Amino acid sequence: MNIILDAHGGDHAPLEAIKGAELAVKEYGVSVTLCGVEEEIRALADEHKVNLDEMRIVPAAQVLPMAADPSEIFGQYSESSMAVSMRLLADGGGDALVTAGNTGAMAMGASIIVKRLPGIKRAALAVIVPNARGSYLLLDVGANVECRPEMLQQFGIMGSAYMEKVVNIQNPRVGMINIGTEETKGHPLQIEAGVLLRESAVNFIGNIEARELPFGGCDVAVCDGFTGNVTLKLTEGMGKWISAEFKRILLKKTSTKLAAILIRDGLTKFKQAMDYTEYGGAPLLGLRSPVIKAHGSSNAHAFKNAVRQAKTMVETEMIGQISQSLRDLNGHSQ
Amino acid sequence: MNIILDAHGGDHAPLEAIKGAELAVKEYGVSVTLCGVEEEIRALADEHKVNLDEMRIVPAAQVLPMAADPSEIFGQYSESSMAVSMRLLADGGGDALVTAGNTGAMAMGASIIVKRLPGIKRAALAVIVPNARGSYLLLDVGANVECRPEMLQQFGIMGSAYMEKVVNIQNPRVGMINIGTEETKGHPLQIEAGVLLRESAVNFIGNIEARELPFGGCDVAVCDGFTGNVTLKLTEGMGKWISAEFKRILLKKTSTKLAAILIRDGLTKFKQAMDYTEYGGAPLLGLRSPVIKAHGSSNAHAFKNAVRQAKTMVETEMIGQISQSLRDLNGHSQ
Numbered sequence: 001m002n003i004i005l006d007a008h009g010g011d012h013a014p015l016e017a018i019k020g021a022e023l024a025v026k027e028y029g030v031s032v033t034l035c036g037v038e039e040e041i042r043a044l045a046d047e048h049k050v051n052l053d054e055m056r057i058v059p060a061a062q063v064l065p066m067a068a069d070p071s072e073i074f075g076q077y078s079e080s081s082m083a084v085s086m087r088l089l090a091d092g093g094g095d096a097l098v099t100a101g102n103t104g105a106m107a108m109g110a111s112i113i114v115k116r117l118p119g120i121k122r123a124a125l126a127v128i129v130p131n132a133r134g135s136y137l138l139l140d141v142g143a144n145v146e147c148r149p150e151m152l153q154q155f156g157i158m159g160s161a162y163m164e165k166v167v168n169i170q171n172p173r174v175g176m177i178n179i180g181t182e183e184t185k186g187h188p189l190q191i192e193a194g195v196l197l198r199e200s201a202v203n204f205i206g207n208i209e210a211r212e213l214p215f216g217g218c219d220v221a222v223c224d225g226f227t228g229n230v231t232l233k234l235t236e237g238m239g240k241w242i243s244a245e246f247k248r249i250l251l252k253k254t255s256t257k258l259a260a261i262l263i264r265d266g267l268t269k270f271k272q273a274m275d276y277t278e279y280g281g282a283p284l285l286g287l288r289s290p291v292i293k294a295h296g297s298s299n300a301h302a303f304k305n306a307v308r309q310a311k312t313m314v315e316t317e318m319i320g321q322i323s324q325s326l327r328d329l330n331g332h333s334q
Numbered sequence: 335m336n337i338i339l340d341a342h343g344g345d346h347a348p349l350e351a352i353k354g355a356e357l358a359v360k361e362y363g364v365s366v367t368l369c370g371v372e373e374e375i376r377a378l379a380d381e382h383k384v385n386l387d388e389m390r391i392v393p394a395a396q397v398l399p400m401a402a403d404p405s406e407i408f409g410q411y412s413e414s415s416m417a418v419s420m421r422l423l424a425d426g427g428g429d430a431l432v433t434a435g436n437t438g439a440m441a442m443g444a445s446i447i448v449k450r451l452p453g454i455k456r457a458a459l460a461v462i463v464p465n466a467r468g469s470y471l472l473l474d475v476g477a478n479v480e481c482r483p484e485m486l487q488q489f490g491i492m493g494s495a496y497m498e499k500v501v502n503i504q505n506p507r508v509g510m511i512n513i514g515t516e517e518t519k520g521h522p523l524q525i526e527a528g529v530l531l532r533e534s535a536v537n538f539i540g541n542i543e544a545r546e547l548p549f550g551g552c553d554v555a556v557c558d559g560f561t562g563n564v565t566l567k568l569t570e571g572m573g574k575w576i577s578a579e580f581k582r583i584l585l586k587k588t589s590t591k592l593a594a595i596l597i598r599d600g601l602t603k604f605k606q607a608m609d610y611t612e613y614g615g616a617p618l619l620g621l622r623s624p625v626i627k628a629h630g631s632s633n634a635h636a637f638k639n640a641v642r643q644a645k646t647m648v649e650t651e652m653i654g655q656i657s658q659s660l661r662d663l664n665g666h667s668q
Contacts, residue, residue: 146521179476179560187560210571211570214574215575226520227561230561233544234544234545235572237547238548238569239572240545241466241548241549242576245466245604248600249601249604255596258593259594262593263590263593266582266586266590
C-alpha cells in the first residue's frame with residue numbers, strides 16, 4: 001500500500017510531515033510518497049536525520065499558502081504540492097492522500113481532481129470528536145455551508161460506512177442534530193432530511209439534541225456544514241475553557257498542587273482521550289479515493305496517525321462500502 | 335413595583351414558585367402578584383408555611399401543560415395561569431412577568447397578548463451563559479428558527495440594551511456567531527446581517543467563531559434560533575460531561591478523594607459560576623413589557639433571582655432603551 005503525503009500542508013510542515021512519514025513507514029509497514037519541494041525536503045531530512053530511504057519523492061514546484069483563496073488550487077497554485085498530490089492520487093500513483101493544508105482548497109480541489117463517487121452530491125468533511133462513550137463522527141463540519149436534504153441523507157450513509165469500517169462500530173447509530181427530538185422540529189432541511197434518512201438502510205435513530213452529543217447519544221451526527229462547524233468549534237472551546245479552569249483551581253496554592261499530583265494519572269488519561277492527534281485527521285468522504293485532512297497544527301505523531309487512518313480506509317474498502325450503500329439506496333427508491 | 339408570577343410554570347410549581355415569591359418580597363421589597371389556581375396555592379402555602387400576606391392572588395382556572403402545543407394558549411388553555419398572567423401584564427396589572435412554563439406557548443402568547451414594540455419583527459429569547467469573563471448573552475436560543483437579516487440586527491440592538499442596562503456592561507461587544515471571521519463567511523443570512531449590524535449604533539465586533547464564546551470573545555452573541563439552541567445545549571452538555579469526568583477522576587480511590595477535599599473550595603466556586611439559577615431566567619426581548627422565562631427546573635432560589643432580574647429590567651427602563659435605539663436606527667437609515 002502506498003499513501004501519498006502532501007509534505008507542505010500545516011503549520012509545522014514539512015519537518016513534522018516527513019518525521020510523521022518516517023514513523024508511519026516504520027510502524028505500519030506502508031510505503032509513503034512525499035509530494036513537495038524536493039531540495040527542501042532532502043535538506044531538512046539531512047539536518048534532522050530523518051530516514052527517507054523507504055520513501056519516493058514526487059516533486060512539486062509550489063506550496064499552497066494556508067490563507068490562499070481555495071479556488072487558487074486551479075489558478076496560481078496549480079503546481080502546488082497539494083494539487084500535484086491530488087493529480088497523483090487520481091492517476092493511480094497512490095492509494096490514499098493525507099494533507100494538513102488549506103481546508104477549503106482541499107475540499108474544492110479533491111472534488112474536481114480526485115472526483116466524487118457516482119451519485120454523490122457533495123463530499124463532506126467529517127471529524128472524530130471525543131465523548132463519554134469514546135467518540136462520534138460529526139459531518140459535515142464546514143465543506144458545505146448550504147445543504148439540501150439529499151446531502152444530509154448521503155452524509156448519514158457515508159458516516160455510517162466510515163464508523164463501521166474504520167472505527168469498527170457495529171451498526172452505528174446515526175442521529176441528525178436538531179433543536180428537538182420531534183420529527184417536525186427544525187428547518188425544512190432537517191424535516192425533509194429526516195424523511196430520507198428514515199428510508200435509508202442506515203441505523204437512523206432520529207433527531208439528536210446537541211446536549212446529548214458529549215454523552216454519546218449517537219455514533220454519527222449528521223448536519224449542514226454551518227451547524228457542524230459551530231458544534232466542532234464550541235466542543236473544542238468548551239473543552240479548553242473548562243480544562244483551563246480546573247488547572248487554575250489545581251495550581252492555586254500548595255494544598256491544591258498536592259491535589260494535582262494525586263489525580264495526575266486520571267487527568268493525563270482524560271487529556272489523552274481529548275487529544276485530536278490520537279484520532280488522525282478528518283476524512284473527506286464521498287470521493288473515489290480516500291483523502292484525509294490532518295489538523296493544521298499536526299505534529300509528527302498526528303501525521304503518523306493520519307497515515308494509519310488512510311491505511312485503514314484502504315484496507316477495509318470503505319469506499320466500496322459507500323458505493324454499495326448508494327446503489328442499494330437507489331435500487332430501493334426505484 | 336409589582337411583578338406578576340405565573341405560579342404554575344415549571345417542574346416544581348407551584349410550591350417552589352410561591353416560596354421564591356416569598357423570598358423575593360422579603361429580599362427585594364417588590365410586591366408580587368401570583369397568578370394561578372387560588373385554592374391550590376393557599377393550601378400549599380398553609381402546609382409549607384409560606385407567607386402570602388404581601389401578595390395578591392389573581393385566580394386562573396387552568397394550568398397549561400409543559401408539553402402542550404404552544405398555540406393552545408389561544409385555544410383550550412386560554413384560561414391558563416400563563417394566559418391570564420399575560421393579559422394582566424398587557425392590561426397594566428403589573429410591571430413585568432415571570433413564568434417557568436412551556437417556552438413555545440410563552441413566546442407565542444407574549445408576542446400576541448403582551449405585544450411587540452413598534453418596529454420589532456420578532457421577540458427573541460435570550461440566555462445568559464457563563465464563561466471565562468463571567469457571562470455573555472446568547473440570542474435567539476430557539477424562539478425563531480427561521481430568521482431574516484433585519485431580525486439578527488434587532489437581536490443585536492436588544493441584546494446590547496439588555497447587557498448594558500441589566501448586567502451593567504458598558505458598551506457591550508456584540509458578535510455574530512459564524513464559521514469564520516471574514517465578512518464573506520456563512521449563509522446569506524449572516525453576510526447580510528453583518529452589513530446591517532455594522533450600520534447599527536451597537537458596538538458590533540463582527541463575526542465570532544464558536545470556540546471563542548467560552549473565553550468571552552463577545553458580550554452579546556447574535557444568531558438564528560437554530561444555531562442558538564444548538565450552542566446553548568452543547569454548552570450545557572459539554573459542561574456536564576467534563577464535570578462528570580472530573581468527578582469520576584476525583585472519586586476513583588482514597589488518594590484522589592483526598593485531592594477532592596483539597597480543591598473543594600475552588601470546585602464549589604466554579605460550580606456556582608456555572609449554575610443557571612444564579613442568573614435568573616431568559617428574557618424574551620422585543621415586547622412592550624418585560625417577560626422572563628425562568629428555567630423549567632427552577633427552585634425557589636431560581637424564581638427569586640428571576641424576580642430580581644424582572645425588577646432590574648423595569649428599574650433600568652431597558653425597554654425604553656430598546657425603543658430609543660430602534661428610533662435612532664430608523665432615523666439613521668432614513
